[in-house]
Amino acid sequence: MVAGIERTTSTINSGKAFVNPGIKQGKTASTSSYYSDPDLLIREYFLSSPEQRAKSRKVIVKSISSLKSVIAVLKWGINGKARDAYDGAVDLLAEINDINLLTDTGKYLAALSELLINSPDNNMLMMLDSLWEIFIKGVGCAYHIPAEQRFRLLFNLIPASNRRFFKATVIDAFLLIADEMDTEPIKGAIGRYSSEYEADRYIRNYALEALEELSCIGD
Secondary structure (H helix, E strand, O other): OOOOOOOOOOOOOOOOOOOOOOOOEEEEEOHHHOOHHHHHHHHHHHHOOOOHHHHHOOOOOOOEHHHHHHHHHHHOOOOOOOHHHHHHHHHOOOOOOOOOHHHHHHHHHHHHHHHHHOOOOOOHHHHHHHHHHHHHHHHHOOOOOOOOHHHHHHHHOOOOOHHHHHHHHHHHHHHHHHHHHHHHHHHHHHHHHHOOOOOOHHHHHHHHHHHHHHHOOOO
16 A cells, blocks of 8 residues: 555544534443443543553443443544544444444534534544544444444445545545455445546545555455
8 A cells, every 4th residue: 555644633622512413422232330430431541551551441442332432532532632542542442342333423423524514613624534534443443343334334424525634544444344345345435536536646546556455355
């Protein structure tokens, strides 16, 4: 693959409020009373060392059963005060085993993107892009969920974007699941970025190299 797109993860404080797109944030699974304060557990996870996170994330993820909790993980992922927050957020999302929870999160981000499509607030748009980036990679890495379900989620919910890093993140996410399912649907999805209708030559080349990589799978 060509060199990876440089992350544009915002360091805006994770406490900044988002517009409510009107999606209900009900729980999708019950949690034990032991995990009654997911916000505190998530905070402790991100303020711990990367080594400690690796030991605790399989426990912490049991408390992540609502859209609110997943959004909290995403926002911590762009918090400049937490060490290796981006990787910590992706690793935590990768442990989620509930496709409905990830689908709800994708719908929330898509609705938010629609609301902010003409926003003059560039900082807010950059923050939203960063949340998408972490979410997309987290879905690609969510190994407890069948690859076909993750593919459909990414294919159906990812909004159109002209940002180079956003397109590259989507392509990378498809490659993450390519060795777990039939590659033909993935080739079709990536092919959208390699056609003559893609204005960004860099992305066309990035997609073409991804397709070449896919052609080697199973050989």
